[in-house]
Amino acid sequence: MYFTLLGPTGNHDAHLRYLGVGRAGLLLEAGLDPMRDGHAALPRLGPLEDHADYYPVDAILLSHAHMDHMAAVPVLAARWPHAQILCTEATWRLARVQLCRHATLWAEAWEAGESQDEALYGPADVQELEARVRLVERGERINPIASEPGLFLTPLDAGHILGSCSWLVEHEGRRLFYTADVCGRPQSVIQGAVYPPQPVDVVLSESTVAWSPRHAALSRRDEIERLALALREVAAVGGSVLMPVFNMGRAQELLFILHSLKRKGRIPPLPVYVGRRAWEIAQLYDHFATRDRRLLPDFKFHETMVDVLDLEEDGVELEGSRIFLVPSGMMQPRSASWQVARQLVPLPLHAIFFVGHAAGGSFAKQVMQSESGDLLDFEGQRLPRHCRVETFLFSSHSSLPELLEMVKRLKPARLVALPGRKDSAERLLEAARGQDPALATELAMPGVELDLSAP
Numbered sequence: 001m002y003f004t005l006l007g008p009t010g011n012h013d014a015h016l017r018y019l020g021v022g023r024a025g026l027l028l029e030a031g032l033d034p035m036r037d038g039h040a041a042l043p044r045l046g047p048l049e050d051h052a053d054y055y056p057v058d059a060i061l062l063s064h065a066h067m068d069h070m071a072a073v074p075v076l077a078a079r080w081p082h083a084q085i086l087c088t089e090a091t092w093r094l095a096r097v098q099l100c101r102h103a104t105l106w107a108e109a110w111e112a113g114e115s116q117d118e119a120l121y122g123p124a125d126v127q128e129l130e131a132r133v134r135l136v137e138r139g140e141r142i143n144p145i146a147s148e149p150g151l152f153l154t155p156l157d158a159g160h161i162l163g164s165c166s167w168l169v170e171h172e173g174r175r176l177f178y179t180a181d182v183c184g185r186p187q188s189v190i191q192g193a194v195y196p197p198q199p200v201d202v203v204l205s206e207s208t209v210a211w212s213p214r215h216a217a218l219s220r221r222d223e224i225e226r227l228a229l230a231l232r233e234v235a236a237v238g239g240s241v242l243m244p245v246f247n248m249g250r251a252q253e254l255l256f257i258l259h260s261l262k263r264k265g266r267i268p269p270l271p272v273y274v275g276r277r278a279w280e281i282a283q284l285y286d287h288f289a290t291r292d293r294r295l296l297p298d299f300k301f302h303e304t305m306v307d308v309l310d311l312e313e314d315g316v317e318l319e320g321s322r323i324f325l326v327p328s329g330m331m332q333p334r335s336a337s338w339q340v341a342r343q344l345v346p347l348p349l350h351a352i353f354f355v356g357h358a359a360g361g362s363f364a365k366q367v368m369q370s371e372s373g374d375l376l377d378f379e380g381q382r383l384p385r386h387c388r389v390e391t392f393l394f395s396s397h398s399s400l401p402e403l404l405e406m407v408k409r410l411k412p413a414r415l416v417a418l419p420g421r422k423d424s425a426e427r428l429l430e431a432a433r434g435q436d437p438a439l440a441t442e443l444a445m446p447g448v449e450l451d452l453s454a455p
Ligand SMILES: [Zn+2]
Pocket: 064, 066, 069, 160, 181
């Protein structure tokens, strides 16, 4: 087995890795950089570009349906037309919604002169992929590649979002466990990750938030308590709250949290507005409720009270207290969260509560770091920020202690850390060596091949 990290690199956030197993080649992930436009967002193929013979691609494994992990799949599938696409049914259903939407927005941006490149795929290309998708069940051990009969793959629940999985890769007695995005503890709707039952030889692990002491000390219950108190305070003065969220995963977790806080009377019965896409995805969460591992299998989003925000029809109505749970999480200019923020920021009774990560350079990061009274630039309209701004942690990634717990359970001889935020990978490796001094540790570097065949 040999492994090459292709992304993310230091300044490009598209996830893509290559795993060679015997005669077979697997692409792990197929992401776009969500902060980039057009072709610049595509993952960089690095050595795969120049040495196609050395890097056959028999299958593209999708771990989950976040854009930075799968939105380049139509492009990569066209480049390797014989590769199958392996993912869970929920991941494919979510990916299909996201890909069609992305293709439409990209085409519109090109026509409006707002994208530098013409869209590389359209909804019809996404539909055509359907025939190449092989749906996998979590826990099912499969031998997907005819030319390499010794290769077995088992997807296991990654606990990150609906449908997400990690992969156990077995070949000639060697066992490798690969996590893309993994969450070891239960969130509010979905349960925590499942790991292989026996020890493995190699763990290839994400490290996204391993740098953060706040994540390490995080108690979800305390964070929900803090959010409830803050919401009560804003509602008491008649203010409204904006929570910028990604459509998939965080939006549904927060929708559930708000619903249960209202039901228990811990926050007033404020109207909650969600984006149309997040609401469609919530219906998919309902569709898979009984087949997925859920904390409350009987809970259904369609039984909760929400309003779908249609900005073009309704505008932003701030009469009375309201909660806006709307995209984009990064508050990209003209997105729903950006438009709601433009109405909220000048008035001190309103609030913006961040419930997820904001990338450096994003408008969300600027707002998050602003002081009261700072001017925020809404595409030329400069408004003073007087509204309240708070950050809450509702991570869907394992913290450092949770990653260490996973390593302890899997007892690998070797741990390879994939880069995360800041110095996450180095922190994970150092702490893992502290836990087990005999453990061989390595940092995956972009474009550098690691031979994982030996201990
Ligand atoms: Zn993710």
